[in-house]
Amino acid sequence: MNWLKNFVPPKLRKLVGGQREIPENLWHKCPNCSQMIFHRDLAEKIHVCPHCDYHFRISSKERMQMLLNDSEHEEIEINASLVDPLKFRDLKKYPDRLKEARTKTGKNDVLTVTFGQMETHKVVLVVFDFAFMGGSMGIAVGDGILEAGRKAIEENCPLIIIPSSGGARMQEGVLSLMQLSSTTIAINEVKKAGLPYIVVLTDPTTGGVSASFAMLGDIAIAEPGCRIGFAGKRVIEQTIRENLPEGFQKAEYLLEHGMIDMVVHRHNLRETLVNIINLLTKPKGANLIKVNSPIKNKQLSEANLNSASKRTPLKSDKTV
Ligand SMILES: [Zn+2]
Numbered sequence: 001m002n003w004l005k006n007f008v009p010p011k012l013r014k015l016v017g018g019q020r021e022i023p024e025n026l027w028h029k030c031p032n033c034s035q036m037i038f039h040r041d042l043a044e045k046i047h048v049c050p051h052c053d054y055h056f057r058i059s060s061k062e063r064m065q066m067l068l069n070d071s072e073h074e075e076i077e078i079n080a081s082l083v084d085p086l087k088f089r090d091l092k093k094y095p096d097r098l099k100e101a102r103t104k105t106g107k108n109d110v111l112t113v114t115f116g117q118m119e120t121h122k123v124v125l126v127v128f129d130f131a132f133m134g135g136s137m138g139i140a141v142g143d144g145i146l147e148a149g150r151k152a153i154e155e156n157c158p159l160i161i162i163p164s165s166g167g168a169r170m171q172e173g174v175l176s177l178m179q180l181s182s183t184t185i186a187i188n189e190v191k192k193a194g195l196p197y198i199v200v201l202t203d204p205t206t207g208g209v210s211a212s213f214a215m216l217g218d219i220a221i222a223e224p225g226c227r228i229g230f231a232g233k234r235v236i237e238q239t240i241r242e243n244l245p246e247g248f249q250k251a252e253y254l255l256e257h258g259m260i261d262m263v264v265h266r267h268n269l270r271e272t273l274v275n276i277i278n279l280l281t282k283p284k285g286a287n288l289i290k291v292n293s294p295i296k297n298k299q300l301s302e303a304n305l306n307s308a309s310k311r312t313p314l315k316s317d318k319t320v
Contacts, residue, residue, distance in 0.1 A: 030054050032225075048266050055223050055266055057203060059105075060112040060127035063162060067125060067270050073116025076124075076151055078144040080108035086173045094171040097133065105132045109140035110165070113148045115155065119274045119289075121281070122157040124148050128164045130204075135165030137209055138172040142179030145213060149186035158196040158277050159187075163214045167207015180212040187216045196280040198273065201228050201251065201260065219276055220260040221269075222251035228260075 027036045032054035042049075046066055047056040058066075064073075088094040102108060110132045114125045126148045128135040145161070152159040168176040190197050199217030203226035210230055222228060229249035237244055247253050251263045264272045271289045278288060 028056070046266050053224065053265070055203065055225060057130050057164065059131060060107070060129040063127045064112065064114055064116075064125065066266075067160075067273065068114065068116040068118060068123075071117060073114050076113040076115060076147055078109065078111060078113060078140055078147055080140045083139055083172060083175065085175055086171065088171040088173075097171070101132045105129055107132055109144070110135050110137070111141050111144035113144050113151070115151055118270065118277070121274065121277045122155055123277070124152040124155065124157060124159050126159070126161040128162060128202075130164040130166075133169065135163070135209075136167065136169035136176070137165055137179050137183075138169035138176050139179065141169075142182040145183045146186045149190045152190050152195055153193045156193075156195065158198060158281070159190050160198045160200065160273065161213060161217075162200045162202055163205050163209050164202045165205060165207070165209040167209055177208065180208050183213040184216065187213050191218070196277065198276060200264075200269065200273075202226050204228070206230065206232075215259075218280070219262075221262045221264050221272065222254065222260050223266055223269075224251060224263050226251045228254055 026039050028039060028042055029036055030049040030052060033049060033052040035049065035051045037049060037051075042056070047058045047062070048054070049056070084094045086094075092100075107129060110128050112127045112129065114127075116123060116125060126145060128141075148159060148161075168179065170176065187197055196218050197216070198219045198221065199214055201214060201220065201222040203223065205214050205226070205228045207230065210228060227249050228251060231239075233244055233249065245253075251260065254260045255263050262272070268291045271291045275288045275291070
């Protein structure tokens with residue numbers, strides 16, 4: 001429609017309905033099966049490909065809408081301090097990059113910390129936004145998780161974190177590495193208070209994030225096909241001088257090797273989380289929701305069934 005915008009005079013544009021806002025990306029190409037998907041169909045399916053079940057990355061806002069009750073929830077403010085200790089500059093200065101990310105996403109930093117409800121349970125939900133500088137972990141992320149931990153203890157409710165991050169934010173130098181310990185302290189405080197800490201790993205969970213709070217969940221869930229690891233495949237292959245197996249950093253591979261507890265389809269995530277919280281917070285009279293599998297793709301559903309039967313039973317499973 002660019003020719004219409006650029007060359008048709010405004011009066012004529014009004015006549016042909018050029019006044020209406022036309023979204024730029026009406027169709028999305030699935031990177032897995034190459035099918036074209038209409039944007040409304042994709043949004044309806046919570047950004048899961050209707051043809052092959054590929055899970056697209058989603059924003060923190062969509063993630064919260066999908067998980068929390070519609071009732072009001074409280075967003076917990078985090079101090080987004082602008083620290084540029086290294087006076088870091090690559091193609092752009094670090095403060096300029098921050099400003100750009102803030103304009104693009106409308107967020108102050110990577111994290112959104114919310115206190116809300118899932119069914120009847122109060123929860124503190126922390127969601128990463130990959131669109132904000134690759135979900136990188138700087139001081140604001142450390143502060144946010146500390147704040148989330150405090151809120152969970154204050155409200156006596158579970159803490160759920162959904163990371164999607166490339167790792168520590170190199171622009172903040174050693175200060176970003178210190179967030180590995182501060183986030184671990186926050187998680188330990190929650191555990192000491194006897195509250196459940198659940199982590200939902202999404203694509204990608206790598207670097208410093210996977211080396212700290214992301215791997216400390218009482219229950220570790222992952223979305224199908226997401227990449228979870230510390231260093232990239234090429235770096236590891238060059239270091240150990242060996243070829244790595246196909247898909248070795250995928251959620252399903254990690255499940256098979258006992259690194260995570262479940263791989264859960266996005267459409268079943270809310271029900272699964274509610275069931276887990278039910279089991280962990282009131283194990284005797286827990287009312288479980290039946291989770292229907294909406295998986296249509298034969299290959300994927302078979303893979304999921306296989307992985308589900310192979311997974312190590314959770315401690316909570318025994319109490320039912
Ligand atoms: Zn697809």
